[in-house]
Amino acid sequence: MNITAFSKALYSTWIYYSPERILFDAGEGVATMLSNKIYAARYVFLTHGHVDHIAGLWSIINTRNNAMGDREKPLTVYYPQGNKGIEIYADFLKRANSELKFKLDFVGVGSSDKVFLRDSGSFTRYIQPFPVSHTYSEISYGYHVIDVRRRLKEEYRDISGAEIAQLVKEMGSDAITETYEKKVLTISGDTILLKKEDILDTDVLFHECTFLKKEDRKFNNHAALDDIVELVKDTQVKTLVLYHISSRYISVLDKTLRKIAIPGVKILYVHPEKIFEM
Numbered sequence: 001m002n003i004t005a006f007s008k009a010l011y012s013t014w015i016y017y018s019p020e021r022i023l024f025d026a027g028e029g030v031a032t033m034l035s036n037k038i039y040a041a042r043y044v045f046l047t048h049g050h051v052d053h054i055a056g057l058w059s060i061i062n063t064r065n066n067a068m069g070d071r072e073k074p075l076t077v078y079y080p081q082g083n084k085g086i087e088i089y090a091d092f093l094k095r096a097n098s099e100l101k102f103k104l105d106f107v108g109v110g111s112s113d114k115v116f117l118r119d120s121g122s123f124t125r126y127i128q129p130f131p132v133s134h135t136y137s138e139i140s141y142g143y144h145v146i147d148v149r150r151r152l153k154e155e156y157r158d159i160s161g162a163e164i165a166q167l168v169k170e171m172g173s174d175a176i177t178e179t180y181e182k183k184v185l186t187i188s189g190d191t192i193l194l195k196k197e198d199i200l201d202t203d204v205l206f207h208e209c210t211f212l213k214k215e216d217r218k219f220n221n222h223a224a225l226d227d228i229v230e231l232v233k234d235t236q237v238k239t240l241v242l243y244h245i246s247s248r249y250i251s252v253l254d255k256t257l258r259k260i261a262i263p264g265v266k267i268l269y270v271h272p273e274k275i276f277e278m
Contacts, residue, residue, distance in 0.1 A: 001185070001204055001278050006033055007243040008272040009210045009222075012052050015187060015243070016041070017145065020117045020125070023060075024143060024187045024206075030056035031063045033275060038063055043117075044077040045127060047189025048140035049085030057089070061097050061104065074103035078115060080129070080139040081108030111141065124148035125184075130198055132191035135221050142194065144202070145185040150177045190244065193223050193231060201236045208244035209269070212256055216248075225260070232262055241278070243270040 007013040012027030016034060021042040023030070028051075031038045038060055046054055057077070064075065079086045090106040097104075109115060115127040125147050134140040156164065156176050167176050183202035188194050190208055199205050210222035217224055225242070232240050240262065245253065250272060257269055270276040 001239075003185075003204075003276075003278050004034065004037070005206075005241075005243060005270050005276040006030070006274075007245070007270045007276075009208075009244045009246045010052055011247075012056070013244055014053075014056065015206060017185065020145070022117075022127075022145075025053040025189070026056040026060060027052050028055040029059075031059040039067075039073065041075065042073065043115075043127075044075065045115075045129075045143050045187075046077065046079040046083075046086055047132075047142065047187070048080065048134055048138050049083045049089065050138070050190065053190070054086060054089060058093060058096075061093060061100070064102060065097065065100055072102055074105070076105045076107060078107050078109050078127075078129075080141045081110050083108075083139045085138070109141075117145075132189055132194065133221075134190045134192070140189055140191065142189045142191065142198065143187045144183050147182045147184055148179055149182050150179055152176060153178050188223075190221070191223060192220050193227050196231060196235060199232065199235050199237055203237075204239045204241065205232065205237045206241045206243055207232075209242035210244050210246050212245070212249045212252070216246075225256075229260060229262060232265055237265055239266045239268065239278075241268045241270065241276075243276075245269065245272050247272045 002018040005015040012029050013025050014027045014030040015024040021040050023041050023044045025047055026044055109129050111129050111131050113129060118125045128144040128146050129141040132140050132142045153176055186199055186202040186205045188207045207228050208223050209225055209228055211217045211224040214224040214226060260267055
């Protein structure tokens with residue numbers, strides 16, 4: 001999957017998906033921790049405007065503009081359209097960095113928009129934003145990475161390879177195949193809990209898990225471990241990655257999460273004091 005991430009609730013969160021050079025969120029310290037990889041990033045997708053998810057943008061922009069790496073690659077920052085905090089910060093960053101050597105764009109997106117990463121005809125991959133529930137005053141999104149793929153139509157799936165080859169010769173591959181959409185990766189952003197329909201069939205789910213115990217939660221704006229475990233059951237999620245974990249749980253984190261099991265699901269987590277890689 002080639003993902004690098006860091007997430008410590010309240011302080012800093014970012015997830016770098018290197019196959020498409022996407023940074024989901026840009027918390028403080030991201031440029032320092034990613035080092036030279038920061039020059040490769042083409043897109044930033046912000047889930048919401050809280051400081052622990054956007055503070056690192058300034059260092060990204062400054063580093064790409066002034067260091068010895070490739071300073072000509074454009075950078076596009078996507079964010080939930082209408083999020084005033086991000087728009088104010090974006091305006092400040094553009095004014096504070098008025099002499100950029102690379103193209104920098106801030107683009108607001110809606111939940112029905114698709115941001116195409118590749119669309120070559122033979123292979124299509126895009127980002128689909130979707131709304132999540134965080135705080136009442138904050139427009140917040142999660143994001144899907146979705147592939148458009150082809151597969152045999154149902155009536156041809158049980159025949160032999162030789163028979164398929166003959167049908168392709170007689171009818172063409174388009175006649176016996178169909179397109180379908182596959183969620184490769186889902187990023188929750190900060191949220192009370194995603195909906196079942198949002199995570200069905202995704203290969204890798206990054207779900208925030210600020211609280212290991214529900215009784216520690218004072219407000220309904222972050223997720224708790226028990227709720228996430230119940231949510232993921234029977235969804236065909238292959239890998240669950242818990243992140244945005246509060247540092248209050250560091251001493252019990254490993255022991256607690258080793259006890260968690262969901263049939264058919266591999267469970268990983270982003271330790272609040274370590275860089276995560278998969």
